[in-house]
């Protein structure tokens with residue numbers, strides 16, 4: 173077994189809060205040190221907010237779980253200071269192969285668009301992602317940032333009040349109480365916070381089981397994603413093979429519904445299955461095995477007064493399309509700048525309701541996509557299997573059928589076009605950067621665009637005049653001036669200008685476009701700024 | 712003919728020839744193979760049509776028709 177699972181990353185240490193007679197009050201307490209809770213902690217601490225993370229464990233999550241991290245997550249990771257660490261360690265892949273029965277029906281190349289700093293996807297074990305975030309927390313502590321992770325601190329009770337939350341926490345040395353102005357519940361799919369608050373989590377269970385195994389082998393399989401429908405070594409079911417760093421390979425085998433989970437997990441049953449898949453001559457070692465039933469569901473609302481849910485605690489998807497951790501990181505990206513404004517008094521707490529609106533919309537898009545993939549991979553009726561097999565048969569010969577093959581639609585961020593924070597589009601520009609959209613990256617002279625944005629409001633001008641700063645209702649937008657004259661790759665024109673001769677973009681701290689115009693207009697820009705912090709409701 | 716509009720009036724020139732060809736395509740196939748052929752055929756034709764609106768109208772038109780109460784004898 174891989175060592176990283178066993179070493180405590182944030183061992184239990186007694187806190188002085190445990191010795192107080194009246195509970196200490198913290199501005200933000202985060203429940204759960206998974207990828208989502210840790211990312212939120214780093215994001216808030218970087219903005220100078222005091223944050224305390226509680227986790228009932230003291231190690232990284234067991235097994236590799238998430239392995240596919242999407243470009244948007246890497247861009248967010250750049251903002252959190254761990255982008256390079258992730259990409260340097262991760263495996264990059266572009267080629268996918270699809271097999272049906274005993275033959276390869278086609279292969280595809282992700283062909284990522286040029287002119288982005290980050291690749292479309294990388295593969296990396298979730299425990300590295302968590303490890304790098306913990307290292308980042310340690311670095312922030314060195315710099316004096318008020319951020320703390322309390323290992324083996326288990327939340328056992330929670331009460332929501334009008335202006336704060338009270339928490340009961342169990343530790344190896346007994347229990348203590350805390351108060352928090354705000355609580356972020358990032359405690360995973362089984363969220364004890366959600367259960368203690370008696371909140372719903374409705375959706376769909378897929379009546380199927382998947383054996384998920386990480387195996388270590390030296391084999392020189394290429395760095396590709398191989399997906400099998402109905403292969404000879406797992407008849408009637410599906411299989412996936414995908415590479416991770418350190419010679420670790422992810423294997424997914426669909427097992428069906430009526431199985432004995434405990435028995436299927438035994439090495440003497442797992443090993444022959446994997447041998448049948450890899451071939452008799454390939455030596456391998458089992459690193460981690462688990463059996464999952466997949467679900468697609470979400471809470472009705474993600475904000476409940478002073479308790480805000482994010483990541484798997486708020487929504488859960490089947491892993492086809494890698495939308496779990498990736499979407500949880502988008503929650504963090506969306507929430508933290510809003511919470512910062514509310515804590516600073518620059519926005520009212522109603523701004524946090526837009527987190528609910530925007531991320532519920534995102535969750536629904538992810539649930540829709542991953543439900544469709546699951547329905548294609550595991551057809552639930554004779555006719556859906558018939559049509560599925562017809563698509564696969566045709567895909568071998570005819571290109572038209574390939575877009576219908578659905579082994580996962582890889583995670584992409586949604587646009588907040590219908591959000592109350594988004595202004596009406598006033599530029600005849602490209603659709604991909606219309607208000608609501610996540611900003612597409614662009615190569616500039618020796619840097620990329622996205623790292624120049626983030627953590628603040630930006631007024632991006634392209635061949636347009638504007639003041640260097642706009643102060644409005646307690647927030648500041650800072651100008652970033654670019655010109656198509658320097659745009660040697662044409663990416664800026666193609667992604668932000670289209671046929672327009674000039675453009676002014678208002679960009680949120682999470683790098684989504686809030687508004688855009690052909691020229692700078694003081695009144696319109698101020699109105700859009702008020703709208704994006706929830707202070708303009710008339711238009 | 713209006714765009715985005717499913718054609719539900721006669722549109723195949725030699726209708727009898729087409730129908731005979733459709734039947735002949737199933738010669739020698741058992742029920743499972745015939746069903747698979749139909750599934751492939753639907754996908755090929757749908758791709759040829761391409762227009763999502765027309766496809767939705769075709770799916771609706773193909774639903775089993777339920778006679779309204781007042782039409783019943």
Ligand SMILES: Cc1cc2nc3c(=O)[nH]c(=O)nc-3n(C[C@H](O)[C@H](O)[C@H](O)COP(=O)(O)OP(=O)(O)OC[C@H]3O[C@@H](n4cnc5c(N)ncnc54)[C@H](O)[C@@H]3O)c2cc1C
Pocket residue numbers: 203204205206207208209226227228229233237238239240241298325326327328358359360361363364365384464482483484485491494495496497498499500
């Ligand atoms: C087989 C598999 C493959 C996957 N593949 C991908 C993929 O390729 N890409 C992707 O994006 N996602 C993938 N996912 C999903 C991904 O693993 C999850 O979405 C992600 O872990 C969610 O992160 P989280 O921080 O919300 O929750 P978790 O990672 O579940 O973290 C929750 C934390 O809360 C703590 N906690 C729980 N209860 C308490 C309590 N009472 N008090 C204090 N702390 C508590 C837990 O100890 C834990 O550390 C996959 C999942 C599985 C199972």
